[in-house]
Amino acid sequence: MEIIKSLEQYVCSLFKEEGSGHDWWHIHRVRNNAVKLAENEGADKEITELAALLHDIADHKFHDNDLSIGPRRAHELVMQFADDETLASRVSTIVAEVSFKGAGVDTPVSSLEAACVQDADRLDALGAIGIARAFAYGGSRGRLLYHPDRSPRLHDNFEDYATDDGHTINHFYEKLLLLKDRMQTISGRKMAEERHAFMMSYLTQFFTEWEGE
Numbered sequence: 001m002e003i004i005k006s007l008e009q010y011v012c013s014l015f016k017e018e019g020s021g022h023d024w025w026h027i028h029r030v031r032n033n034a035v036k037l038a039e040n041e042g043a044d045k046e047i048t049e050l051a052a053l054l055h056d057i058a059d060h061k062f063h064d065n066d067l068s069i070g071p072r073r074a075h076e077l078v079m080q081f082a083d084d085e086t087l088a089s090r091v092s093t094i095v096a097e098v099s100f101k102g103a104g105v106d107t108p109v110s111s112l113e114a115a116c117v118q119d120a121d122r123l124d125a126l127g128a129i130g131i132a133r134a135f136a137y138g139g140s141r142g143r144l145l146y147h148p149d150r151s152p153r154l155h156d157n158f159e160d161y162a163t164d165d166g167h168t169i170n171h172f173y174e175k176l177l178l179l180k181d182r183m184q185t186i187s188g189r190k191m192a193e194e195r196h197a198f199m200m201s202y203l204t205q206f207f208t209e210w211e212g213e
C-alpha cells in the first residue's frame with residue numbers, strides 16, 4: 001500500500017526526537033510486533049500496519065487527556081494520503097481502541113486488527129524497554145522514581161488514571177503488571193510472559209537496593 005510508505009516518513013519526521021518514550025522507535029517496534037501478531041492471528045496485515053503507524057499520532061497524554069483527538073487525526077491523515085473513507089474509519093476505530101485507560105477500566109477491541117495493535121503497544125510497555133519508557137515518561141513529567149510512603153493506587157475511571165501524578169514505581173502496579181492477563185491474542189500473551197517475569201525480578205532488585213542490602 002502506497003500510503004504506508006508515505007505515512008511512515010511523515011510519522012518518523014514528527015516523532016524522531018520525542019523524549020518521553022513515545023518516539024519514532026516506539027512506533028517502529030509496535031508496527032513490527034503488530035504485523036507479526038497479525039500474521040500469527042490471521043488479521044489484515046496492511047490495516048494493522050497502518051493503524052500501528054498512527055496509534056500514537058495525537059496521544060491523549062499530550063493533548064489534555066482528550067481521547068478523541070488521536071482517532072480524529074488518524075482519520076484525517078488516511079483521508080489526506082489515500083482518500084478512502086472506509087479505510088480511514090477502520091483505522092480510526094482501531095486507534096480509539098488501543099489506549100490503556102486505568103486498572104479498573106475495560107478496553108475491549110472490535111476487530112482482530114485492533115487486538116494486534118493493542119497487544120503490540122502493550123508489549124512495548126513491558127520488559128526492559130517498558131521499564132526504560134516508564135522512567136523516561138515519569139522524568140518528562142517531573143515525577144519521583146518512587147516514594148515509600150505512597151502505596152499503589154489503582155483507578156476505576158479514565159479521569160482519575162489520567163490525572164494521577166504518582167511516582168513511576170506506582171505505574172508498574174496501576175498498569176504494567178496488569179497487562180499480561182489482558183492481552184487480546186494468544187501469541188501476544190506468550191510474548192508478554194517473559195517481559196512480565198523480567199519486570200517482577202526488576203522490582204525485587206529495586207526494593208532490595210532501596211532498603212539497603
Ligand code: ADP
Binds near residue numbers: 135
Ligand atoms: P497507552 O496509550 O496505553 O498509554 P502508549 O504507547 O501511549 O500507551 O505508552 C504508554 C507508556 O507511557 C507506558 O507504558 C509508560 O511507559 C508511559 N507512561 C504512561 N503513563 C505513565 C505514568 N503515569 N508513569 C510512568 N510512565 C507512564
Ligand code: NI
Binds near residue numbers: 026030055056121
Ligand atoms: Ni504507543
